[in-house]
Amino acid sequence: MKHVKCECGHVNPHGTILCEACGRVLEENEKDKKLVDMRYEGSARRSQTYNKTIIDKIWNFFSSVKVGVWLIVITLVASAMGTILPQEMYIPPVMPVAEYYKDQYGWIGELYYNLGFHNLYSSWWYLVLIASIGISLVICSLDRVVPLWRALKAQRVTRHEGFLKRQRVFGVSEGSNLDESYSKVKERLKAKRYRIREEDGNILAEKGRFSRWGPYVNHIGLIIFLIGGMLRFVPGMYIDEILWVREGETKVIPETDGEYYLKNDEFILEVYDKDKDNKAFSDAIEKNGMVAKNYQSNVTLYKKKGETVAGQAPDLEKVKDDEIRVNEPLKFESFALYQVDYKLNELNQMSFALSNKKTNETFGDIKINLYDPKDKYDLGNGYSVEVVSYFPDFEFNDEGEPITKSKIPNNPAFVFKMHTPDKKDGEISFVAIQQTIEPFGDNDYKMDFVGIDTKNVSALTVRKDLTLWIIAFGGLIFMIGVVQGAYWNHRRIWIRRVNDEVWVAGHTNKNWHGLKREIQIVLEDTGIDEPEDQVQKENIE
Numbered sequence: 314m315k316h317v318k319c320e321c322g323h324v325n326p327h328g329t330i331l332c333e334a335c336g337r338v339l340e341e342n343e344k345d346k347k348l349v350d351m352r353y354e355g356s357a358r359r360s361q362t363y364n365k366t367i368i369d370k371i372w373n374f375f376s377s378v379k380v381g382v383w384l385i386v387i388t389l390v391a392s393a394m395g396t397i398l399p400q401e402m403y404i405p406p407v408m409p410v411a412e413y414y415k416d417q418y419g420w421i422g423e424l425y426y427n428l429g430f431h432n433l434y435s436s437w438w439y440l441v442l443i444a445s446i447g448i449s450l451v452i453c454s455l456d457r458v459v460p461l462w463r464a465l466k467a468q469r470v471t472r473h474e475g476f477l478k479r480q481r482v483f484g485v486s487e488g489s490n491l492d493e494s495y496s497k498v499k500e501r502l503k504a505k506r507y508r509i510r511e512e513d514g515n516i517l518a519e520k521g522r523f524s525r526w527g528p529y530v531n532h533i534g535l536i537i538f539l540i541g542g543m544l545r546f547v548p549g550m551y552i553d554e555i556l557w558v559r560e561g562e563t564k565v566i567p568e569t570d571g572e573y574y575l576k577n578d579e580f581i582l583e584v585y586d587k588d589k590d591n592k593a594f595s596d597a598i599e600k601n602g603m604v605a606k607n608y609q610s611n612v613t614l615y616k617k618k619g620e621t622v623a624g625q626a627p628d629l630e631k632v633k634d635d636e637i638r639v640n641e642p643l644k645f646e647s648f649a650l651y652q653v654d655y656k657l658n659e660l661n662q663m664s665f666a667l668s669n670k671k672t673n674e675t676f677g678d679i680k681i682n683l684y685d686p687k688d689k690y691d692l693g694n695g696y697s698v699e700v701v702s703y704f705p706d707f708e709f710n711d712e713g714e715p716i717t718k719s720k721i722p723n724n725p726a727f728v729f730k731m732h733t734p735d736k737k738d739g740e741i742s743f744v745a746i747q748q749t750i751e752p753f754g755d756n757d758y759k760m761d762f763v764g765i766d767t768k769n770v771s772a773l774t775v776r777k778d779l780t781l782w783i784i785a786f787g788g789l790i791f792m793i794g795v796v797q798g799a800y801w802n803h804r805r806i807w808i809r810r811v812n813d814e815v816w817v818a819g820h821t822n823k824n825w826h827g828l829k830r831e832i833q834i835v836l837e838d839t840g841i842d843e844p845e846d847q848v849q850k851e852n853i854e
Contacts, residue, residue, distance in 0.1 A: 323467065326460070328362035331355025333467040336476030348847065349479045351820055354468075356460035376456040381449040388442045395433035398425050402432075402553060416718070435546050447539045454532040465522060470512035472807055474816070480807075482819035482829060484844025491815065494839040498808065501835040507806070516808040525822060527798020534791030541783035552777035556650070559659065559768045563615070563629075567775050569648070574615040574629055580655060580769040583607040608655055609638040610771040614645060637773065647777050654772035660722045664763035665744070667698055667731060670756065676733070678763060683722035695734040698760070702728035707745055715743070731758045804828050806835070817844045 317325045323334035330340055331349060333356060338349065349355060360376035363369045374380060398418060401410055414422035414431060429436055477483060499516070502509055507518035545551035554567040556575070563576040583606040615629035635643045642649040662682055668675045677692030683705065690698045704717040707726035715726060726745035733739075736757065743750040744760050804821045806828075817836070821828040825846070833843050 321469075321473075326357040326362075328357035329355065330357075331464075331476065332473070333464045334469045335471065335473040336468075337473035338475055338479075347479060348481055349476065351480075351822075353457060353461050354464035356464040358456050358460055360456050372452055372456070375445075375449045375452040378453065381446065381453055384442060384446050384449055388439075388446060391433065391439060391442065394430050398422060398431070400431060400433065403555065412718075440543065440546060443539055443543055447536055447543075450532045450536050450539075454529045458526070458529045461525065465525070468517075470510045470517040470807075471515045471809065472517075472818075474809075474811065477807055477809060477816050477818040480818040480820055481825070481848050482817075482832065482844050482846055484817050484842055485811075486815050486817070486840075486842035487813065490840065491810065494815075494841055495808075497839045498835055498841070502806070505831055505835065507804075514810050516806075518806040518808075519804070521801045521803045524798055524801035525803045527794045527796075527801075530794030530797055531791055532794075534787045534789070534794055537787030537790060538784055539787075541780045541787055544780045544783065545778075549777075550779045552648075552775060554775045555653070556773045556775050557656075557770055558610075558612075558773065559661065559770045561768065566648070566650070568777065571627070572617050573632075573645070573648075574617065574627070575650070575773075576613040576615065577610055577771055578613055578634075579611040580771050581607070581609050581611065582655065582657070582769075607638065608652065609636050610652055610773065611636050612643065612650075614643065637771075642776075647779060649776050651774040651776060652771065653774045656770040656772070658767040659770050660725060660765060661768040662766040663725060664765070665698075665729075665760045666763050667692060667696060667733075668759060668761050670759050675761070681727075683725055686727075695732075697732045699730040699732065699739070700727060701730050701741070704745075727760075729760050731756070731760065733758055802827070804831070806832060808841075815841050817841065819844065 316327060317329060317339055319325060319332040319335060319337055319339065321332060321335040321337065323332055325333055325339065330338065331354065332339060333354070336349070336355075358376075360373045364373060398414070398421075404410070404413055410431060411423075411426050414426040416422075418425065425431060429438075433439055495514075495516070499509055502516075502518045505520070507520045510517045510519075549568075552568045556564065556567060558564045558575060558577040560577050560580055563574055565571050566573045566575050585604045585606050611634070613634050614632040616632050618628045618630045632645065637643050637650055637652045639652050642651045644650075660683055662680055664678055664680045666675045666678045676694070676696040679690040679692070679698055681687075681690075681700070686700050686703050688700055690700075692698065702715075704715050704726040705720055705722040705724075706718040707715055707724045708718055710716045715728075724746060726743065726748075729742050729744060730739040731742060740756040740758055741751070741753055742756055742758075742760055743752060744762075746762075749759065802821050802823045804827075805819065807816075807818045809816045817832070819828050819832055829846060836843050
């Protein structure tokens with residue numbers, strides 16, 4: 314596209330409405346308007362000039378403010394949808410994800426899962442939305458800030474007469490003793506912190522130009538904020554995992570590459586007593602039966618020493634003991650472990666005794682670890698019990714067959730094969746809590762329930778966030794832009810001698826009342842008449 318040369322000699326980019334140097338109107342159709350459009354100084358924006366190549370079309374699409382607003386609205390709606398039900402990372406690992414949503418929330422949960430909202434914030438299409446907002450911010454900013462900066466940099470003191478006439482604030486007065494008047498005007502402008510430039514007896518007074526960059530500083534802050542948000546999906550930059558660890562159990566801490574382990578030494582729960590503690594809790598205690606005052610996990614942090622051969626127990630070195638409470642995490646390196654939940658009296662071990670149904674004689678006890686049951690238990694003297702099947706969370710399906718809903722022993726059931734000296738082939742028995750089924754007829758032997766051991770379980774959030782400072786920095790830059798654009802404004806006053814007259818024009822990007830008030834103070838008792846607000850004048854007429 315060829316450039317446009319103004320009468321003043323300045324060469325303007327194609328599509329420029331007002332000459333960047335003198336302000337003369339370059340496009341004929343603009344002469345029909347009374348006031349010039351000063352939003353971007355009448356400069357040429359790429360999105361409104363070029364529309365031929367595919368790059369032009371992409372640029373024009375993302376430079377649209379409407380497109381940017383719609384992208385933000387769609388992202389906000391999608392984000393809100395992601396909060397209706399808990400995300401996959403926050404649900405307990407009791408069963409497959411699809412079954413969990415269907416079991417807990419019915420058809421709504423099933424639809425929620427099928428639409429992909431269960432893992433929304435790391436889904437590819439959500440990341441595309443975030444990236445599109447970032448691209449829109451970059452292109453919108455470049456499309457506007459570059460021509461605006463170029464026009465403000467190229468502006469001359471002496472502006473075209475048509476430019477001055479078509480400013481919102483404009484006036485003409487007869488001049489007398491102008492040298493003395495100009496001296497007063499310049500002194501008062503300097504007192505108002507205006508930067509003054511002079512050329513051939515004409516004046517340009519300007520202040521607050523930096524406020525024009527406030528919206529673009531906002532955009533920079535938002536872009537940094539979005540970059541920080543997207544970095545959360547880069548492996549190792551952000552971790553938010555749930556670790557369930559039982560009393561006495563030692564588990565590897567997720568996302569530490571097997572380097573750190575945590576042992577739950579003890580879980581402590583303290584509750585309010587309605588007779589001893591604050592009476593404000595009495596109603597809640599009567600309603601819920603219990604109100605937690607404090608719950609904490611006393612833990613030991615270990616670090617693995619050296620390399621471990623597959624199948625070999627790791628050699629652990631104690632790092633420290635700590636107490637994890639709500640909002641009082643255990644911190645090490647860039648990780649933090651927070652106490653978020655607990656489960657009391659989870660089934661841990663069950664004890665059974667093999668006995669003769671007729672004589673009630675017992676032949677030994679077995680204790681089954683519900684998280685790691687053995688295949689066979691030898692009681693000696695030819696008596697043994699084989700675990701044929703194990704259902705940690707037992708229920709019957711629609712076909713009447715036993716299945717397990719999860720790996721958590723909420724309702725354990727076993728299929729035992731009991732071997733005795735007189736029953737070489739063994740007898741089959743299905744045993745659940747308060748339920749025994751003998752599928753092949755009456756047995757001579759049975760498994761008697763003896764007892765159960767429980768343990769408390771702590772739920773800890775394992776968190777690592779290397780993006781927080783980036784997000785905070787982006788937020789700081791954004792607020793600087795807000796203050797920059799909100800508390801200052803760009804004001805310009807042009808004073809030009811035309812024959813024996815003095816032309817005064819003014820422009821500001823906002824707060825016209827403040828500009829007019831300053832011009833009134835500057836011109837008071839100088840012999841130069843105060844200019845009129847042409848918009849206000851038109852409305853009155």
